[in-house]
Amino acid sequence: MIQGDNWAEARALLGKWLLSAEAQAPRSVQFSHARRKPRDLLVSVIECNEDLCGCSDGCRLRGKTKMDQRDKLSGMTVGLHWLLAFGMIGMLVFGLVLEDMPKGDSKAALMWWHKGLGVAVLAFALWRLGWRMTQGFPAALSHAPAWQEKIAGLTHWFLLLGTLFMPISGLLMSLSRNRAVDVLGLFTIPPFGEIEVLHEVAEAVHGLGGKLLIAAIILHVVGAVKHEAVDKDGTMARMAGRRVEPRIEA
Template sequence: MQRNATYGFTSRVNHWVIAAVMIGMLGFGLYLAYGELPRDERGDLIAIHKSIGVLALGFGLWRVLWRVVRGFPAAVAGMPAWQERASKVAHWALLASVLLMPLSGVVASLFRGRPVEVFGWFTIPAQAEVTWLASLGSGIHQFAGYALVALVVIHIAAALKHHVYDRDPTLKRMLSSASLARGIGDNRQGSDGLKL
């Protein structure tokens, strides 16, 4: 596991792709839950939500495995130990939610006896109905959605605090190459092991 000064290109792409997908899916899910939609429209939109969710689960697995294998870059110089610990907890919670959200949604659907068709490309077959498992999946999906909204807000607020108040390179190293993250170390190799 590497502890380089900044995030490499692959890590940055992974971060922004999964961020866009998860934030978009949160908004989509809230619209499905609270928007007053006609029944037939709602069904079509739920099918799209499920399809994107399965793809998000696949990409999320890649994202989490990449982060586990590559590790996180070292904290910026001067960051208090408690902030470094809080950052680790928040990052692991975000990574867990990237898997938990789509997985719980798929479980809820399958164990209600409903197949999950993914854009007509392939279908995950329905399972025998298991009411408690479907309810558990549904409950986790709902709770994790609200938890993820809170985590995303905290994550963005913390990044802005580092950028505006602390004036450290925490945000810059996720936005661009190591050359923008001056002052966090002499290593100009991203945590992907790719020269930037």
């Protein structure tokens, strides 16, 4: 049985070896660990050392890393992507339904849910923004013309920011009309008072932003279909949490 002192010494030696191996590893390998501290690197390689040991598909520890890699996205990235995707699409449909409803108790009740769920979406959107700022956007799995990459990049950023400005502008519409927002009965956001200019700006952003966001979602879906049907590069499989084989180097 390994004693405490021996275990500490073994960990220290392993840590030195890992840092040395990381420094000598190819650039594509270093990329996945670029933002990790030595302690995080140690934990990651103990869980799955495929990058440094060169293990094949038979590695029994494969797939347990928690950071995004080119061939496999983390559970956090996949989960937040689909949560916000279904959340925002649902809220946009919800908003279109409310827009056509006449004023009354039924609309007021649905509006209560719309506002509360909007705050929940905003919370997850902020979480996803922080995660994306630390991870960056997933790298492409296949080559594409520069103009397509530019459009894809702009679309990704617009979708990311759209999950923020839509719920924020919706909140401001109520708060600037001196209406508090009850968040699903959990807490209440107090109003600002009557600020007509802020209300008009928020209303314009919410209305136009919703239409632009729908267009961006359609464009994003078209791009996903292209990856699946034309490029056949495994982008959809990767976004489903599976490991894929990239066609281009990091």
